[in-house]
Every structure is written in structure tokens, then in C-alpha cells.
Amino acid sequence: xxxxxxxxxxxxxxxxxxxxxxxxxxxxxxxxxxxxxxxxxxxxxxxxxxxxxxxxxxxxxxxxxxxxxxxxxxxxxxxxxxxxxxxxxxxxxxxxxxxxxxxxxxxxxxxxxxxxxxxxxxxxxxxxxxxxxxxxxxxxxxxxxxxxxxxxxxxxxxxxxxxxxxxxxxxxxxxxxxxx
Numbered sequence: 757x758x759x760x761x762x763x764x765x766x767x768x769x770x771x772x773x774x775x776x777x778x779x780x781x782x783x784x785x786x787x788x789x790x791x792x793x794x795x796x797x798x799x800x801x802x803x804x805x806x807x808x809x810x811x812x813x814x815x816x817x818x819x820x821x822x823x824x825x826x827x828x829x830x831x832x833x834x835x836x837x838x839x840x841x842x843x844x845x846x847x848x849x850x851x852x853x854x855x856x857x858x859x860x861x862x863x864x865x866x867x868x869x870x871x872x873x874x875x876x877x878x879x880x881x882x883x884x885x886x887x888x889x890x891x892x893x894x895x896x897x898x899x900x901x902x903x904x905x906x907x908x909x910x911x912x913x914x915x916x917x918x919x920x921x922x923x924x925x926x927x928x929x930x931x932x933x934x935x936x
Contacts, residue, residue, distance in 0.1 A: 758913075759868075759923030761903060762787040765931045773805040779930065780810050786848075788832055788925070790817040803828070815848060823847055830867070852905075854886065856897060863901045870925055871898075873906025874916070893919045 762784045764772065768791075776787050791799060796819045803826045806814065815830035816823050823831050830848030851869045853859040863869045873885050874892075885906065892898055900922030908916070909929045916924055 757900060757922065758917060759785045759903065761785060761923060761925040762930050763905075763925055763927040764788065764790050765927065766790065766792065769931060773802070777807065777810055780813050784926075784930075785923075786813050786815060786829070788815045788817060788850075789828075790832075792818055792836065794818070796822070800826075815850060833866070850903075856887075856895070859902060860897065863899075866901070868901050868903050868922065870903050870905040871921075872904075872925075874904040875907025875912065889915065889919060896920070 760783060762776065762779055764776070764787070769775070780787055789799075789803070791802065794802060799816075799819050799822060803811075803814075803816075803822060806826075808827065811827045812829035814828045815832050816828055817832045817834070818836070820831045822828070824847075828847075830850060832850045832852070834852040848867045849865075851862045851866045853862060853869050853871050854873075859869055859871050871887075874887055874889075876884050898920035900920075902921055903923045903925050904912075904916045904919075904921045905925040905927075907928075908924045908926055913924060
């Protein structure tokens with residue numbers, strides 16, 4: 757099952773929540789809310805804008821307890837928010853990986869993992885791909901639990917499917933600007 761996952765830019769953009777709702781109703785399957793600079797109170801204000809009927813498609817990166825408070829569908833783990841124990845067993849759980857070893861060590865513990873950067877990043881200048889696409893394909897290690905992140909755009913979907921990725925995560929390509 758191929759999935760498209762959107763990720764918010766770190767800094768807010770005009771009508772961001774409206775655009776996320778639009779994207780979730782027009783081809784994006786899930787959306788990751790990644791706002792590391794927002795306080796818990798600011799994040800509450802940000803989340804409160806989303807209609808109840810789409811909140812299950814949202815995954816939060818920080819302040820995981822807000823996932824239950826706001827009826828979100830998932831929590832994301834990374835070096836800032838390591839996986840310790842599930843706050844609720846019915847939430848989607850995802851993780852960020854930056855090497856094949858990390859991906860192999862974590863993918864079976866999560867519903868899906870991001871592997872990045874697959875291509876040179878669109879949103880982070882100078883953030884270059886760590887992977888050979890040929891080696892990824894030949895390795896047979898990529899499966900439907902691995903989501904490609906980093907420099908991903910629609911014209912690369914077929915190539916990613918051929919490698920075996922279960923989906924693609926879009927950040928810079930969705931927002932059309934650099935994010936820091």
C-alpha cells in the first residue's frame with residue numbers, strides 16, 4: 757500500500773492548517789505536525805484549528821500527550837523524542853532513520869519509519885542524499901514499512917516504488933519554499 761505523507765515546515769506559513777486540510781482531502785494520506793519551536797500552549801492553539809474529522813490523520817512530533825488530548829492518530833519518535841513506551845496502544849507510531857542500520861533496527865517496532873535523505877533535500881540547503889538508489893534496490897532491504905524522505909517529488913514516485921518503498925514523505929515539495 758503506497759502512502760503519501762505530508763510534513764509541516766518548521767516555521768508557519770499563511771493559512772497552513774487550511775492547506776493541510778485541503779491536502780488531506782486531495783491525495784495526502786497522513787500529515788506530520790513537526791513544530792519543535794512551539795511551546796505546548798502554542799501547539800495546542802495550532803492543533804485546535806483542525807476539524808475533528810481529520811485529526812486521526814495527523815501525527816505529532818513533539819508534546820506527544822497532546823495526541824490523546826486532541827484526538828490525533830499518531831506520534832512520531834526521533835532523537836528529541838525517543839521511543840520509551842507507548843502513550844496509547846492505538847496510536848500510529850513512526851520513527852526517523854538516517855542509515856540502513858537504524859532502519860533495520862527500528863522498522864519492526866513501528867508502523868512505519870522515514871528513511872532520509874533519499875535525494876538531496878529541497879527544504880534544507882546542503883542536506884545531501886546518504887544513499888545509492890541502485891544499492892537500495894539491489895539490497896532488498898526496503899519494504900512497505902519504509903517511507904522515503906528527503907528531496908522527494910511526484911516525478912520520483914515510480915522510482916521509489918521500484919526500490920520497494922511503501923510511500924513518500926513530502927515537505928519542501930509541498931510548501932514550495934525553503935524551511936529551516
